[in-house]
Amino acid sequence: MNDLVKYIGFSSLGKLGLYRSLRRKHRGKAVALTYHGVLPEKPPGNGDFQYRNFVTAGQFEQQIQFLLRRYRPLRAEDFYEPGGNLAGGFLITFDDGFRNNYLHALPILKKYGLQGCFFITTHLIDTREFLWTEQVTRLLEKTRREKVEVELERPHSFPLGAPAQREHASLAIRKYLKVAPLRRRQEVLGHMKAQLSDVPLTVQPEEEERYLFMTWDEVREMARAGQVIGSHTHTHPMLATLSEEESLGELRVSRKLIEQQTGQPCLTMSYPNGERENYSEVQIRQLQQLGYRCAFTQVPHFNTAETDRYQLRRVNISLKMSLPVFEAALCGVL
Structure with missing residues (x-):
């Protein structure tokens, strides 16, 4: 379904009163939103793939204004403190720790007096490195080679002649x-x-807006501004693929670094990738053992007082969400 058809279709559902009815139905629940990055302006037309989980500053502010008209702002502790009232509320969260969160999201949150949760990958703070997932994309996107040989379940030869093939x-x-x-x-x-050695794997100056991570000074400034700094692990692995010792280390090291650097307790985390297969009861037990109070997944949609505090749900927000699509996502239509 193309963007115009989505806009018309979801706008029509709103005019028919569907979203108002769904908000009434779910008024005792809370929605947490997942963002990754905020850009000053819309990326170039050929950048949809690499920017798919980002929004523009204009979109972000429009979405915040919409949320404040329809929902009640929540704070992180509302999700884990006894007696926290989640009814009709929303929480803004960000995964990874990109510097554009500090540059473009923080001023908007401060403007509207909102607290967000920023889940950071601590190994990448104060570096010019890429997330390992983005290393894969970058190698394939930037190489001059016409193919790459990779052994997955079986040997594969991926042609790289066209952008769609690289994606x-x-x-x-x-x-x-x-x-x-x-x-x-x-x-x-x-x-x-080794095959695609023509591609540099450090963030170049022209790429900083999209890929550069925050510095610890910026993280500390976010914390002083009332934002919550939580863990997104140390190196962004899929935790369920690790040994128990490796998993415990990821959760322990990230929490320790955040607390040392900010001087504030780290009580929240979000699972990398966040689908149900990406974490297990092992990680839930480890989080409790280490003193985390709650954890967020990428499983949609709503949270209630009965939701497992270590399996809180979120709605992912993406670049191509017009406001009618955004409203539909919040109501559980998508």
Whole structure:
């Protein structure tokens, strides 16, 4: 379904009163929104794939204004403190820790007096490195080679002649690596880097708006401004693919770094990727053991007082969401 058809279709549902009816139906519940990045302006037309989970500052502010007209702002502690009232509320969350969160999201949150939760990948703070998932995409997008050989479940030769072929290769390889054991992921990435060695794997000056992570100074400023800094693990692995010792280390190290750097307790986290297969009861037990009070998934949609505090649900927000589509997503239509 193209963007115009979506806009017309979801606008029509709103005019028919569907969303108002659904908000009444779910008025005792809360919705948490997942953002990843905020850009000053719309990216170039050929950038849809790499910017798909980002929004513009204009979109973000429009969405905040919409939320404040329809819902009640919540704070992180409302999700884990006894007696927290979630009814009719919303919470803004960000995953990963990109610098554009500090540059473009923070001023808007401060303007409207809102608290967001920023879940950061601590290994990447104060570096010019890429997330491992984006290393895959970057290698395939930037290389001058016409193909790449990768062994997934079986050997694959991915053609890279056209942008659509590069996107297909990225999706297929990342899908495999997200459920592969850590060592296997490292092997495949190492093999790709060796083949596609013409691609630099540090953030270049012209890429900073999209890919650069915050500095610890910026993280501390966010915390001083009343924003919550939570863990998104240390290196962004799919936790269910790790040994218990590795998983515990990811959760412990990230929490310790955040607390050391901000001087504030780290009580919240979000699971990388966040689908149900990406974490297990092992991680829930470890989070409780380490003193985390709640954790967010990427499983939609609503949260209530009965929702498992270590499996809180969120709605992912993306670049191509017009306001009618955004409203539909919040109401559970998507």
